[in-house]
Amino acid sequence: MAKTKAYKSDVKAAIHETALDLHETGLIDKHTMRRFDQSCLTPVRKFTAEEIRALREREQVSQTVFAMYLNVTKDSVSQWERGDKRPAGPACKLLSIVAEKGLAAIA
Amino acid sequence: MAKTKAYKSDVKAAIHETALDLHETGLIDKHTMRRFDQSCLTPVRKFTAEEIRALREREQVSQTVFAMYLNVTKDSVSQWERGDKRPAGPACKLLSIVAEKGLAAIA
DNA sequence: CCAATATGTAGAACTCTGTGCTATATTTCA
DNA sequence: TGAAATATAGCACAGAGTTCTACATATTGG
Numbered sequence A, B: 001m002a003k004t005k006a007y008k009s010d011v012k013a014a015i016h017e018t019a020l021d022l023h024e025t026g027l028i029d030k031h032t033m034r035r036f037d038q039s040c041l042t043p044v045r046k047f048t049a050e051e052i053r054a055l056r057e058r059e060q061v062s063q064t065v066f067a068m069y070l071n072v073t074k075d076s077v078s079q080w081e082r083g084d085k086r087p088a089g090p091a092c093k094l095l096s097i098v099a100e101k102g103l104a105a106i107a
Numbered sequence C: 001c002c003a004a005t006a007t008g009t010a011g012a013a014c015t016c017t018g019t020g021c022t023a024t025a026t027t028t029c030a
Numbered sequence D: 001t002g003a004a005a006t007a008t009a010g011c012a013c014a015g016a017g018t019t020c021t022a023c024a025t026a027t028t029g030g
Helices: A003-025 A029-038 A050-058 A063-070 A075-083 A090-102 B003-026 B029-040 B049-058 B064-070 B076-083 B089-100
Strands: none
Touching: A029 B003, A029 B076, A063 A075, A063 A090, A063 B089, A090 B089, B029 B089, B049 B076, B049 B089, B064 B076, B064 B089
């Protein structure tokens, strides 16, 4: 696991926690709090069929096992990789997490 | 962050990694490998409307911010919490992660 | 070596999530 | 006071995700 990635996400988590604490102490208002939350969110990528397949193969798992991790059916994963259907909002978020942190992050 | 939670997920991640290494070394077959994967997966809960709201309020964020984290619209979160609609597979997985590890885990 | 299993493709029909929009009400803060 | 954040509500619609079947190939275990 690359140190830079872990560092990055730790920073974001820390910013969120710090902002939360400052809000509870009354030092910043909700308005500013929300700006902090937006700034520390990892942007969600769009995934092509090939990228999804490459991602799964990088993690060395079958479509069935990959599907279990994402809590979808194996057919859905197959359809994504063939370009038959495209993953929606929440599915893309999960794929982004896997792409950044690996399958273990959503175990 | 509670140590027990971090420990638990670390164990599961470790089992997965170990199984993967054993497979690459040729010490276990794919069949067994898959069983390992299934056993170290966190079961995905069903969430009631009240549980979703409680979860969001525990994390101290508005529906809008919560929605940004899950990569869905604020309307969807509102509908979940009112019992108008129920989160699907991938959305439930994300909610499970937040319930177990907190919002920072999907930042 | 052979039967069983895992893996992936393919397509069809169906459910209902998730989106987008508008409108309304209340609260919060400058 | 008035602008912005927050949450509810309803409705129409595209398409995501499910479920089913059938088929083709590895791969494997006995």
